[in-house]
Amino acid sequence: MRFIDIHMKQGLLTDRQKEVLRYRKTGLTQQQVADIIGTSKANVCTIEKAAYENIERAKETLEFLYTLDSDHLCTIKAGTDLFDASSTIFEEAEKLGIKVKYNTIELINRIHDSNPGRFRARYVREDVEVYINKEGDLFFG
Numbered sequence: 001m002r003f004i005d006i007h008m009k010q011g012l013l014t015d016r017q018k019e020v021l022r023y024r025k026t027g028l029t030q031q032q033v034a035d036i037i038g039t040s041k042a043n044v045c046t047i048e049k050a051a052y053e054n055i056e057r058a059k060e061t062l063e064f065l066y067t068l069d070s071d072h073l074c075t076i077k078a079g080t081d082l083f084d085a086s087s088t089i090f091e092e093a094e095k096l097g098i099k100v101k102y103n104t105i106e107l108i109n110r111i112h113d114s115n116p117g118r119f120r121a122r123y124v125r126e127d128v129e130v131y132i133n134k135e136g137d138l139f140f141g
Helices: 015-025 030-037 043-067 084-093 105-112
Strands: 071-076 129-132 138-140
Touching: 015 030, 015 043, 015 105, 043 138, 071 084, 084 105, 084 129, 105 138
Parallel strands: none
Antiparallel strands: 071 129, 129 138
16 A cells, blocks of 8 residues: 555655655654565665755745845844744834734744744754745745
8 A cells, every 4th residue: 555646746756755755754664664665774764864855955945935035134043032032023023114924922833833943842943044025924044
């Protein structure tokens, strides 16, 4: 039983990468996936790693696209509490005369969801660049 989706358009992931990610998402180990698709655990590891590298490149490309019509607002430094970060963002946007289109909770969730690996609980683990467009939408790099 393979998870092949014939309706999904071709993107940055190969069919094999999609298949491996689908199995892994269900909680299967790399060895279990290897047994199902008839390959080695090392090959599943390689396929999965390549898929995540492709996904990261896609995120970076989208980040570039979204920030083309945006201005750099501020940098949230590592170690900053997300509540403090949201206050900084609101203050910096106000200086530019732009109203942020999110309330505090929505903003914190948006920051965190932009790249969950950059955060630990409520704290920033690595610097985050913040961009804003004239409509008050925010993007994070």
